[in-house]
Amino acid sequence: MPSSRVLYWFRTDLRISDSPALCASLSLGDIEAFYPVWCWDPSYIYGHRVGLNRWSFLLESMISLSSELTRLNREQKLLVVRSKPQEILPVLWKEWGITHVVWEKDSNAYSKIRDEEIIRLANINGVQVVCVHGRHLYDPEKVGEGYGNKPTLTLHAWQTVTSKMGKVPKPSPTPTTLPDPGITTLPQAKDKFKWEGLDMNSHIRTGHDTCYDHILGPNHDFSIPTMSQMGYSSSTTSIRGGTIQAHQCLSNFLRDPRKVATFSKPASSPTSLEPSTTLLSPYLKFGCVGVREVWWGCKDVIETYTGGGITKEPENMFGQLQFRDMYASAEAATRHFERIRGNHVSRYIDWGLQNQYDPSGHEILPRPRGDLVDEERFEAWKEGRTGFPWIDACMRQLKYEGWIHHLARHSVACYLTRGQCYISWERGMEVFDEWLIDWDPASNPGNWMWLSCSAFFSQYYRVYGLVSWPQKTDKTGQLVRKYCPELKGFPDKYIYAPHLAPESVQRQANCIIGIDYPSPSLDERTEKDRCIARLKNAFALNLHGDAAEVLDGTAAGMFRAKHAESGVSEIKEMSEKERKREEGEKRRKRSGDASLEGFFKRKKVDGGHDKGKGKEKDEEDDDVDRDVGMGEIVKGGKKKKETIQGEA
DNA sequence: CTTCTGTTGAATAG
């Protein structure tokens, strides 16, 4: 048997545990030299907007992986080369006499194109490619094949296909040794790589990027880049990368069998200061932990649980992992999954601030300024200054921590798209791409399509309340008080709607709305009504991203006509007084008794009810305040704002 | 064709 010289290319799998690809590479037999390589690819470094938190998480995970490799063999470490894989890998193959190149399969569109090129180059160079699936429960491409090459648009569809593909494999064994590396000199390598394209991260760079000064790093030793070498200041997140942290995180969760057995995602709280979920997603994203370790870890622990309340798919832990797979399978089977145009899966809706394309319809152009109202709403959303504390707190937490609860993502995504702002999910997706540590090329577009009712989900009349919804899990507004500290003096009653607080309350809170914290950038109810009406029209037109009308540009006109016909633009802002009256009428109508007697009867029941469950005496007063004073608060608030501004 | 289901809405009745 001829000996082999193996180059293991790390990309999506910064771990040595549960790695089918790594196991495959080590079983090649008679390994003369083993090279664990990371390509510091400038098209990723410069071509994607990535925030500081994800950069630091990546670097920490690389350091962690490298020390794991060293633990297995003192001569080993992660070899970082600063160049495009398409250019440097053939050089490494030649210089190091590589016979096999091995990597974990990545089915997402961007990686697929790159990897096909590497496979082509390997064939030319006589290097054998070993590409092993291991990132998901089931190979997304195989799932697609099992579903007629269609995307899995429901979890049920995914489950049906995979039920015929056997059980989820057990985690692959963690290697206990590694072969030695061979010589690592590179006489032929260029000294310096020059990036010619646009640097999409210049806005967060405070210094010069020196990473590419030498292909092997500043000391010519394949070192892992640092934040300062990239010209970045340090990150703000408290989430630390690495396989050690990943496994600590997993075993923390598995320590409590009851927690694992009764885990229910929809029931977890998006408002709590400490994450109410496992926080495993960043580690899964970078492959610091294997998905089968999580799957079987949970399975095994649940075996030991004897109590009740065991949750099932889809809301349990297994359902969460299955959704991740479902999105990956859908992405692998869909062209242009990450955008609207050309995407068969995504419903076409005439959102504001959509992607712009060159005449050929392929290249996304730098976005020109759109409608000014849309632009302002988008910027306010991104910067956490919408005037709705719940949205602002979430967006500020997202930027600061690189993570927010899954349901908080729902809430801010709904607000930006179909809930209030009517702005393209492409814009929101980009912001998540930049700021989320756990950003995933399938889950994120998938979830944005879900929340915007573009695919996977369609009940557009279910809109998350900006005040009522966070109140369900936290009446006290902890998260708002932490991330919008200017509001922390407000009483619970107004914490999610400080613009409704009387001037005296605002003064006491030391925060004047419109000065110290923005007034709401829109009317929640009016925009919600308008959005629902427009979504209704969009569903009636039933166009998708790959429709001829979308590609030839006639879709916009169809929407304009439809909106005009249905009177969408007629929806006007209703004053609080009118709204109250309307609600009262509705209530009477529903009770089937339009008389005053019926009205009073109902009121009495309401009052008694409140007394029954009310634990605080304030609560009753609150209701009285609302009934009597809301209209005045709003109107007065607007007027008084002027007075205050005049004074200030 | 009809019926059922769909991880995670809000408001209200009991």
Added chain:
DNA sequence: CTATTCAACAGAAG
């Protein structure tokens, strides 16, 4: 705390 209504969607199953 749980069930129902609100006004009504797509996709899959039958």
